[in-house]
Amino acid sequence: MSESTLTEAPGAHPSGVGRPAPAGRRRSWLRPLLLVLGLVVMLALPLYVEEFWLRTGFAAAGAIVGAIGLNLLVGTSGQLSLAHAFFLAVGAVSYVYVSGEPGGLGVAELGGLGLPPIIGMIVGVLLAGLAGLLFSPLAARLRGIYLGVASLALVFIGVHVLNSWTEVTGGFNGRSAPEFSLFGFTFGNRDPELYVLEVPFREAERLWYLGLVLALAAYLFARNILRSRPGRALQTLRDSEVAASVMGVNVQGYKARIFLVSSMYAGLAGVMYALSIGSIAPESFGLELSILYLAMIVLGGLGSVNGAVLGAIFVSALPLVFQRYADLIPFVGGGGLAAGEAARFLFGAAIVLVILFEPAGLAGIANRIAGRFRRPGGRVTEHPPDTPTRTSEPSPSDPPAQGSTT
């Protein structure tokens, strides 16, 4: 049939190594250029933009981390979880307790270990991961909406603990989050005082960079996973558990591991949330937060890391923007809707629109726009249907096309 015959050797065969992807690689310089440009803009932003946008940016960065984590679980692996708020809470509380100073606040006597914030952050991520791992045996046995309902229980347990374990969580009133610092450099207003090009770099500016680094790391890690062995295993078990297991994927094991990874992402997002608000309180980690995270990944596009980023920015920034520009937007502020409520109405409408018209979410829309730019002279994916393969486009080091030899 084909020119190549199949032989036993499973080792490396040089024949296939250098094979170029058919077309599409020609304009490969454009992507890195855009990426570098985007990064430079991001880095320079604190020099030009006021504090509100930087704070919003850090909040969005935290949401991005959390949304990427949830999307790995729900979008990529097909495990519905409503427990994301719980894992965020574990991360946030661990950070506040481990790095916070013990002391009294009003009636409450607060505990705290007073360790460096970076330790608090790491412990927060690890404990959230541990919580996810402990929950994962349940997750491996339940599917779809049943898993969603089971995970819901965690949220209510979490809120109850937050309300009642006053020594650690600050109880009903919550407690403040310690400033982040790294090797003596504080992500606060002073200590040291810092000026870049005569622009004062205070808490908002410093946190902006922290958010940028953490979100970028979370993004790259998730992208790499999805493009390699574990990502393929996860996507296949979402599409068909039987097929995945027959192809050699330990389905239970992978379900547990992705729960671990996802809740670690949530833990980091929780720490960033605490830093962004400057305090934690029980009502921040209720069911509504879980739903908002689901809204992010549905709006952004299930299973897409880019989608999680876009969805997280949209959902986390919109209420803040509404709040700030309440007097400019009709029906919001004053006698109209509260900013948060208006944003929620908009999410609802946006989700309905996305499900009706673009199930791939914001990522799908972005792809379409990018595709429009690429079309002229760009990537060609369709071959004319009836043309034999041997006359397909000549690319430099392509092996001879395979026609039938028999």
Add this chain to the structure above:
Amino acid sequence: MSAPGAAIDVRSDVPPVQVEDVTVRFGAITALSGVSFTVEPGTIHAIIGPNGAGKSTMFNVLSGVYKAAEGQVRFGEHRLDRMRPYKIAGIGVARAFQNIALSAGQSVAENLMLGRHHLTKAGFIAAGLRLPLATREGKLHGARVAEIADFLELGEKLHTPVGVLSYGDQKRVEVARALCTEPRLLLLDEPVAGMNAEETHRMAEAILEIRAGLGISVILVEHDMGMVMSLADRVTVLDFGRRIADGTPAEVQRDPEVIRAYLGSGDEIDPSEAAEAAAAGASSSETPGMPS
């Protein structure tokens, strides 16, 4: 029961498959009752039978998806009936599904790379941080995947999402993915169902070539009688979950039980099936030639 035409180099590490008295029940329904057969190393063994005979159930037992209520399945020193599916894949048993079970959104290459899962090691940390282990592994196995794709005429489509491929191409991706696990035993569940004559012919050639080139055993469930009779070294016939015949294609075709199962008894003969059964003998003459 030597292979038709050619002497085959059987891989030395391919053990026989021994199915002994396997019974599978779903509640009150007995899907398989006391089925036994043996697949000799390096042979193509067909399992045939009317709809609902238990062929797919047998495949699910062989790949560990269903557990047998009684009986055992041996593959060398391994007891397949006691192993979980992913462990079975790990000892070199691969399966191509009848209803295509590929990830439609992923490219052909990515689907095939899944076949390399048990041969590779990169976990979340190595993959997420792009450690050298993960990148090296990806390159090495990508090369073999490209080779197998070429073999099944999918080389041009490596980077195309599976969802946009034609049905015949998707069936070939199924087979290629199973091959990518470097199996010692290949389970093919109706590999040519729904294919046209030309595609069927090429798939038959590919199966012969797989057996010849790799020296592995192949178990085939198939409705296309012409293909079964021309390819198989041995045929097991199931009907209502029981084994009603087992032998070479020629023996099986003469078996009165088999004729009764396929043609029905008395006067309820379905003319199209009768023609098919009659054609089965004739079509073995058009055995696809072995490529040089």
